[in-house]
Amino acid sequence: MGRAHDTKQEGWVRMKEVFIGKENLRRLIERWAKDHRVYVPVTFDIMNNEDTPDYELVGDEVPEKLHLAGAALALPAKSFIFYPREVVANYPSSEADADVTAPPTVIVGPRGCDVRGLAKFDKVYWSTAHFTEEYDDPFVIEKRKNTYIVSVDCTAAKETCFCTMVGGEPFAKNGFDVNLSPIDTGFILTVGSEKGETLMAGADDLVADVQQNHTDERERRRNSVKEAIDRQNAEFAVDVAYDKHELEGSADAWAYVTQNCVACGACNRTCPTCTCFLLVDQRAKGGYERSRNWDTCLSIGYARTGGGGNSRPDLPQRLDNRIRCKYEYSRDRYGLVTCTGCGRCIDVCMGRIDMREAVKHIVTEKAKA
């Protein structure tokens, strides 16, 4: 690697930064694809919308329309380490138990919100201060270990983006293996971990030193996106800090927030920090298999117990639980506010429920009471 430009951001690990041109980035991705599965963001023509970005698996060639601009993609990065459906056990046979292995995979394109969201998975599925090793989930951990996160700075904000309201920024500060900051002539490439260093091994011929004008341009771009997000969210501002919320609103206040909810669960599925699942057993070759499936806490059966008991029978109670899980319960349990402000729950809501409006309504009504 070229002479590294060291940075140290607020006490995090020393990161190495280099410049890489657009063509050389394609070559780098090509090299990664030789011994990794590599997913890159590409624009598709979906329902006459020409520039819809989504991830594509790199085959023999790196796709033409790499999309390393704009804001977060619809698919949250969690999808790569926590599959929508996955067999986690076979029984009673002990020989053919569920496969935990995960192939080395590079994901190019997660944004700051995605990367911050992965921290929740580490808390829930990997040993933490709260969970001892025996609770480690090998299915998520193996994928996490073998997945390389190549994050990309946002170069624009969707109108639903609000990361700066919840302690985030439109780029990843840590938690990535490699980060790409788009600038006019190419990218500033930051190595953020040992895994990132292995990805960059032998790539010296593709990179160059970072110049002062590169970093100046990056700061300008980052600040302009941050300012745009701040600006578009001014109307949602409340007097309570994002990590100090106590949203125990009145039943009326929550009923108001919930009025257009149909419990479809789209918000759960696109949320980068929704970790919940349902176990389903069924017949399979040689016996039975148990699969783990993404679940939604908005469904009426979610908290139902045998005999029909239900601690959250009403939809407003369930949306209350979902939103407070993000702001309060995860904070109180894991020290992590798990709304990353990605705005996906707003993008996909057919009832046009807006997380920012919901929080503002509850806080405002509470202040009146």
Added chain:
Amino acid sequence: MKNLYRPIESVIEDIREETANIKTYRFRPKEPITFEAGQFVELTVPGVGEAPFTPSSNPNVTDTMEITIMEVGSVTDALAKMKVGDTVGIRGPYGEGYNLKDFEGRDILIVGGGVGLAPLRSLILALFDDIDKYKRISIRYGARSPADIVYLDLLPDWEKMKNTEVQLTIDEPHPDWTGTVGVVTVLLEDLAFVTTVDVDQLPLDTSNAIACVCGPPIMLKFVNMALLDKGFKPENIYHSMERNMSCGLGKCGHCMLGEYYICKDGPVLTAAQIAKFEDPF
């Protein structure tokens, strides 16, 4: 690495009918499963699914495990159709057991409603194994009707235990019943210790006593109010929380109550832990 989600094969060794829709099953797991009173397991009916249960047997017996189960849903209905010799799956144990060390030297009040006496039985048997460590044990149990009383054949033996009393009530008057009538809270109005065995009959020392409660959510709510009213300290009242513990591992989210995962922090929580919730039951 041991697979967290895979159950241990367990053979049904015995089935005992308790009531019309409640049976006690004795399972023999292929690998011994040890648990502490208060912990729970996930029981798999092959191909149907899993449900959480607290064992009803003595935690000090490790080669077999008894669970008393009411038919209330898909897993328990399918289980009710199974026979001696059939195989189910068990994984666990999960959650925190009762801190029995903390119970020593104190009066212990056990309040059960309906099939809620089943999980309490493993606690009762564990207490009986070290009966001298505890001051007195008062078991107060309510069932809907005489036909709904579980462990009817075991209750006389419990009553004969040293420093132990058993009081029963049924919800509605019944021609075969001469005892107390009313929901279980009627047994909490007078906390005098009324065992036939000759021990001190002073009322339970509520300022220091432990209460362990299990039953339907509505019962927990009213028992909780009654016990606090009688002077029990919130940190000494243990409630078995009725939640949908699906994975048992603190991950799937189904049993969440605020920041608690009932499967990890429970299944038994103290009244002090749940005091901040408007309706935790």
